[in-house]
Amino acid sequence: MASILTNNSAMVALQTLKSINNDLSKTQSMISTGKEVASAKDNSAVWAISKVMESDVKGFKAISESLSLGESSVAVARNGAETVTDLLNDMKEKIVASQGENVDRTKLQADVDAITDQIASVVGAAQFNGLNMLSGTDSVNILSSLDRGSDGTVSSSNITVARQDLSTDAGVFGTGTDLAANVATTLGGNIAADGTGDAFSNGANVLGATVAGTVTIGETYNVQVAGETVSFTTTAATTANLAEGLTAALNTAGIEDITASFTGSVISISSTSKFDDVEVNTSGNGAATFALQANNVTAAVGTTASQTIGSRASEIAFSATAGVADGDGYRATIGGVNFDYVAGPGEIFEDVARGLKTVIDGAGVENISTNVKQDETTGAWVLQIDNDGAVQSLVEAGAAGGTATGGLVGLDKLDVTTDEGTEAALANIETYINTTIDAAADFGSSQGRIETQSDFISKLTDSLKSGIGALVDADLEETSARLQALQVQQQLGVQSLSIANQAPQTILSLFR
Known part of the structure; x- marks a missing residue:
């Protein structure tokens, strides 16, 4: 049925043209924005996922900046600790030199004081953006990661770097x-x-060796003190002769920190050793025995006996x-x-x-x-x-x-002008060096961990960006081909609509 009121062909052609124009508009939008999903109306689910991931990417950018700041702070601290270690090694050289007698200890002390001042300067200057990790004991947390759970909850992770106090503070x-x-x-x-x-005992610790039994002329007896053995061959058949002879042998031997005396048949072995215990052993080829007594404890009696003289120090x-x-x-x-x-x-x-x-x-x-x-x-x-x-x-x-x-407490009080001071300085400088070595090693380990995390965050961010692109970016090769097809379809649609709109014109011929 022909009608001038209803043109079904034109309506079909019009709807087709509208559809083509709509697709063409979307395609042109994808070309102009580069995105297949540019807004929530394009694909709400994909758009929501992409926005969550984009927020994570921005968060990881902040984390990357935090790691860079933290890495720089730790690097400054590590360099500071390494510098202090080098300076302490220089100081050790001066302290070792002071052990000699024919040296100018006053000048060496001046060098030690100068190095101490330089160490204090390094420790005070080893800061980055106001953060000094060579002073104080509070740990420093460096933001290292953003963790999203399966339920959508987000939590942050930190790399904790322990401060290494290299000050001389007394606490x-x-x-x-x-x-x-x-x-x-x-x-x-x-x-x-x-x-x-x-x-304090101050004086000597004494071990008593009581000689008992039968003594015969020509018998040899031994006493070993601090690893050094002395001997005496009896010249009289009395315990007093044996005690006197071994006492003289001990004093003649010149064993460090050891002296001896005797009263009757009792030998008193005195030790002024400050920090080392002294072991005493006795033996002989005769019948006499030694009862060794130290610290009010009597050892077993026999031809061989041993006991220890305790160190004098408390x-x-x-x-x-x-x-x-x-x-x-x-x-x-x-x-x-x-x-x-x-x-x-x-x-x-x-x-x-x-x-x-x-x-x-x-x-x-x-x-x-x-x-x-x-x-x-x-x-x-x-x-x-x-x-x-x-x-x-x-x-x-x-x-x-x-x-x-502070980890270097007492460093500013080292004194190499006296024998006692040089001895203490030599012992303590090793402690200071080990302290700074441990500090530098800890900072180095933390810096390595931060660098690894920073590299991971960079790669993770790239992966997230790639994932977001896969979700929302337009395939421009496909889109370009589709644009050309839609443009041809649009031209055909316009022609189809034009043809459909000409159909009512034929009705006029019916009225001629």
Whole structure:
């Protein structure tokens, strides 16, 4: 049926042309924006996913900047610690030189003081954007990652870098838990555990060797002291002759820190060894025996006997099982003067013992010397304190809740102008060097981790961008081909509509 009111062909052609124009508009939009999904109306699900991922990409950009800042801060700290290590090695050279007698110790002291000042300058200047990781003990958190869970929750991750305090600050002794009264961390050794104190021995520790039994002329007897053996062949058949002869042999041998005397048949072997125990052994080819007695304990009696003369120094022994917490302070009170060391994060009792040693040495107390050792049986670290002067009391104490002592405490008090000072300086410089080496190593490890994380974040960000592109970017090769096709379809659609619109014209011929 022909009609001038309804032109179905034109309507079909018009709808087709509208569809073509709509597709052409979308294609032109994809070409102009480069995106297949440019807004939520294009594909709401894909658009939502892409926007979440885009927000993550922006977050990772901030993380990358944080890692760059953190890496620079740690690099400055590492360079600072390495520089301090080099300076301490230079200082060690001066300290070693001061061990000689025919040297100008005053000039060497001036060099040591100059290096100390330079170290202080390096530590103070080793900051980046105001952050100095060579001062203080609080750890620094560097933003390292943004983690999105399967439920959509987001959390951040950090790389924690521990500060390495290379200052000479004394720290602050705490008022918290009494560590000396705590069974798990009791300070022991020959220091009174109740804190009432002991007096230094000052003099010699003595071992008595009582000669007994039958002595025959021409018999040879031996006494081994500190690994050195002396012998005496009897010239009279008396225990006194044997005691006198071995005493003379011991004194003639010139064993360091060892002297001997006798009364009747008793030999008294005296040791002024500060820090080392002295082992004594006896033997002989005769019938006489030696009863060795030290520390009020009598050894077995026979032709061969052994005993040990304990070191003269008093001792503070630290727990072999307990741990050390940040702020735990340990104190040695010598003659009423307090010497404190307060532990920092991650320290162990070896650090405490060596730190307390440097504090005491740095005070330059006359006739006081120190040593650190580890008990071979228990594994506990022990601080030995010897006094070679007037009698003084020694009291130990411990308390939690303090402010940590600087890792180079006592460095500014090294004294190489005296024999005692050079000896202490040589022992303590190794502690300082090890402290800075450990600090540089920790910073190096942290810097390497930050670099690895930074590289990962860069690659992850690229992967996310690529993923977002795969979701929303238009395939321009396909889009270009489609544009040409749609343009041809548009031309055909226009022609089809034109033809359809001409159909009513034929109706006019019916009325002619």
